[in-house]
Amino acid sequence: MKQKPVVVVTRKLPAAVEQRLQRDYAPRLNPEDRIYTADEIVALAQGADAIIPCHTERLNAQVIARLPAGIRAICSFSVGFDHIDLQAARERGISVTNTPDVLSDATAEIALLLMLGAARRAHEGAELVRTATWREWSPTYQLGIQVTGKRLGIIGMGRVGRVVAKRARGFDMEIHYHNRRRLDPEQEMGAIFHATLEDLLPHCNFLSIHCPATPDTRNLLNAERIGLLPRDAVVVNTARGAVVDDDALIAALRAGKLFAAGLDVFNNEPEIHPGYRGLANSFLLPHIGSATRETRDAMGFRALDNLDAIFAGREPRDRLV
Numbered sequence: 165m166k167q168k169p170v171v172v173v174t175r176k177l178p179a180a181v182e183q184r185l186q187r188d189y190a191p192r193l194n195p196e197d198r199i200y201t202a203d204e205i206v207a208l209a210q211g212a213d214a215i216i217p218c219h220t221e222r223l224n225a226q227v228i229a230r231l232p233a234g235i236r237a238i239c240s241f242s243v244g245f246d247h248i249d250l251q252a253a254r255e256r257g258i259s260v261t262n263t264p265d266v267l268s269d270a271t272a273e274i275a276l277l278l279m280l281g282a283a284r285r286a287h288e289g290a291e292l293v294r295t296a297t298w299r300e301w302s303p304t305y306q307l308g309i310q311v312t313g314k315r316l317g318i319i320g321m322g323r324v325g326r327v328v329a330k331r332a333r334g335f336d337m338e339i340h341y342h343n344r345r346r347l348d349p350e351q352e353m354g355a356i357f358h359a360t361l362e363d364l365l366p367h368c369n370f371l372s373i374h375c376p377a378t379p380d381t382r383n384l385l386n387a388e389r390i391g392l393l394p395r396d397a398v399v400v401n402t403a404r405g406a407v408v409d410d411d412a413l414i415a416a417l418r419a420g421k422l423f424a425a426g427l428d429v430f431n432n433e434p435e436i437h438p439g440y441r442g443l444a445n446s447f448l449l450p451h452i453g454s455a456t457r458e459t460r461d462a463m464g465f466r467a468l469d470n471l472d473a474i475f476a477g478r479e480p481r482d483r484l485v
């Protein structure tokens with residue numbers, strides 16, 4: 165009987181996904197959901213055929229160079245792939261895939277939640293109620309900024325950015341965007357394209373970031389660019405922390421240049437820049453953009469579809485390399 169391919173699964177995945185893995189593969193699971201070191205990943209990969217990592221495992225050039233020759237595929241349980249050195253994988257002849265599409269709705273929900281929560285100071289209000297420090301209603305108490313009818317700027321009008329635009333239209337927002345290429349009118353749906361970030365930013369009462377983390381986008385939102393936003397703008401990030409210069413954003417929040425920030429992703433998670441924690445105008449979530457039962461199942465199944473294709477000699481749907 166043909167041996168099932170051995171798959172290293174770096175994190176505990178949803179039950180239905182692990183069941184399918186156990187049916188079709190010989191998985192090396194991580195029931196305790198420990199974060200493996202690079203050495204542990206390399207050790208676990210001995211005698212294995214593939215790896216399913218998450219964004220929490222850095223498969224950089226050094227780690228990829230140490231993987232055994234038997235590793236044919238890295239099928240990431242994530243849409244982002246900044247944790248994998250694609251060039252190093254290419255050089256080793258390892259196929260790499262991600263899980264686009266299936267998390268766009270869930271991530272857009274969190275972007276809207278952050279936008280609304282940061283603008284309406286939801287976290288502060290929730291804290292008042294929970295800690296019994298809410299005194300009474302007052303006409304000037306807990307005043308936020310209205311979202312309805314404002315201008316929303318989107319950086320990166322890919323799958324998630326387009327869903328955010330669609331949902332934001334429900335709040336009568338005027339959509340502006342910057343993207344590497346202008347969308348066709350059918351996808352644009354009236355959104356206003358700006359060829360440069362510098363052109364986009366002065367229009368944004370709200371700014372939502374949806375571009376990937378690459379060497380080109382590192383610290384893309386820096387002090388100079390924050391300076392171009394209108395006073396009292398709200399910044400939302402559900403993409404990657406690396407896209408934001410933390411010191412610059414914290415300084416702008418402290419100075420009251422920005423009204424608030426809603427952040428689901430950070431540099432160096434979970435050890436985030438401590439400056440965010442002390443700010444009342446930062447609404448912070450623990451990287452839960454795709455954290456719904458439906459989406460996490462779908463991400464796992466999509467990763468497995470890619471794995472199945474590679475081991476069946478078919479082209480995987482989401483090949484990066």
Ligand code: DGY
Binds near residue numbers: 218
């Ligand atoms: C993704 O899929 O990239 C999310 O950030 C979770 O890893």
